[in-house]
Amino acid sequence: MDKIKMKTPLVEMDGDEMTRVIWQDIKDILINPFVDLKTEYYDLGLVHRNETDDQVTIDSANATKKYGVAVKCATITPNAARMDEYDLKEMWKSPNGTIRAILDGTVFRTPIIVKGITPYIPTWTKPITIARHAYGDVYKNTEAQVKKGSKAELVVTAPDGTQTKQTIYDFADSDGIIQGLHNKDKSIASFARSCFNFALDTKKDLWFATKDTISKKYDHRFKDIFAEIYENEYREKFEAAGITYFYTLIDDAVARVIRSEGGYIWACKNYDGDVMSDMVATAYGSLAMMTSVLVSPDGVYEYEAAHGTVQRHYYKHLKGEETSTNSVATIFAWSGAFRKRGEMDDLPDLIRYADALEKATIRTIEEGVMTGDLAALSTLPDKRKVNTREFLEEIAKRIEL
Ligand code: NAP
């Protein structure tokens, strides 16, 4: 059989620990036998990030801008323990944060649904994709504890030097706390465009919610920017695609989400997205079954798994013990990237391969062959727990091109 040819290379961002092991196995077992793989390789493993003073992360993000599609392995975000473990020159920033800042993107997380793993909300038969606005609000706040007798004011100095003052609170009878938040029209607009584009891309409805009835300036601005961009740039495209943009209050959205069958994109403000993405991921069963894609407002895509480097399994692996690590989300990161590359380069064979890879992965699990994390959750009567490598080999057997 002739291998499937690619045109433009994928930007390949290698990573750390157990996911780095899986990364190589996926290429050996599931990709190289079928595809004449073309990538521009960037090693984002912590050792190489440290060697390059993290320049490799910046280079990989710029390459993504140039080529349009990247696939990323999970990477370690250094903390104090990692400083010693890897003898780091600096506590390098989260690669995902760096890449997101350069691409100005929004992260969309979608669960992979298989028979036998029932969501905690049984009506959720289709995936709910969460889009989190990853800028500002409480994540870039200024806060203070204040003493009784203090008065807190909101002061804004305009470009011409004139000041406006509003009292936040007069702490006449108690100590207290205050917090200053901000966001930028520019960032909100980028977020909105990424969401509208991704909805068109995936042909799914888009929901957005804030608390605009209470926050008449701050949250209302989010609502207005979304509405304006939708009317001016997207309404016609949405109508042609047969999808809708739906805005409601955040508490109403939460109630509707629980009653829904899924199948839409839920755009969330930063804090809502932080909280709701964990709720949705847990409700669908497993973080190891959650894919993630960073989409920039100008249509650049970076695919990855939502989980981390699975450190505990890696230490077992290093000791020569058998592991049963779930590679599904990482496989779907690759298939997502191949599909997008295929669409951009007009390569139907590459798209067909991406579909076949996903189908084979789901079929493997639905035929009862799965890693330990899923075996613990699955309600299938006949299931067989396999190790990390066997799982990939079982998928390879089921790929039908
Ligand atoms: P983690 O790697 O997501 O793993 C946490 C636990 O979840 C694992 O110990 C395992 O549970 C289970 N798990 C996660 N993915 C799994 C998979 N594919 N198959 C089977 N079980 C899976 O999170 P962490 O251990 O907190 O973080 C490890 C490193 O990942 C950290 O250095 C962190 O900085 C990094 N991280 C990177 C990203 C990213 O690059 N996007 C995201 C998050 C974290 P059991 O141990 O019970 O089997």
Ligand code: MG
């Ligand atoms: Mg969270």
